[in-house]
Structures are given as C-alpha cells and as structure tokens.
Amino acid sequence: MGFPANSKILTVDDTGTMKKIIKSLLAQLGYNNVDEAENGKDGLYKLKQSKYDLVFLDWNMPEMDGITLLQEIRKDPQLKDIPVIMVTAEAKKENVLLAIQSGANNYIVKPFTAETLKEKMDKVWQQIKG
C-alpha cells in the first residue's frame, strides 16, 4: 500500500529542472495531480489555498528556505499533519537531524530515481497510516 494515485502533491523547489524531474518521476509512478511552488513563501501560500496529501520540499531556496517552510507547516494547526519529504543536495548528518527534528517525515538526496522516490513515499505512507 502507498499513496493513492489521485493524491494531490506539491513540489516546492526554486529550480525549474528539479521540479520537472520530480514531476516526471511522479508521473512514472502514476501520480499526475502535482502542483508546483517556486520557494517557501509561494509554497506556504499554495498550502493555505488548497489541501495537499504530500509535499516535496527543497532545502535551499530564496525568499523562504525549505526548513523554514517545514517549521511553518508544523506550527500551523491547519497544515501541521501534511506529510513532508525534504529534498536536498547533501546528506550531511546535521542536516538530516535538523530536518527530522523540524518534523520532516523523510529525507531524499538528489539525484534520485523513481524507485527511491517510491520507497520513500511508501515509508511515509506506512508512517501515517500504519
């Protein structure tokens, strides 16, 4: 079991290429209900406009970075339960720790395959539904 195919997913990343890659990998996995945000600020705005089942959150972004958005999400009574997978270029131990402490459900290091993406998503699904 995993996220249903009609799950509404938000990708927050300041890099167009990365958004395209995630969108295409998600499409390979059968997820086509994917929205995009440019940075943390835009992401927060979109999360408040509409209900999402899962968020992929880039770490380094202008305006508001991923870890700040994650902290904002976890503070907000309306948003706090949304599953968040952090996406980052490096797997530094202190970054992983900070992400987990800030409430990330999982962590994925660029570059990654559809298989890794699915693995992480299934883990998060088990975490929230199991």
Ligand SMILES: [Mg+2]
């Ligand atoms: Mg970035």
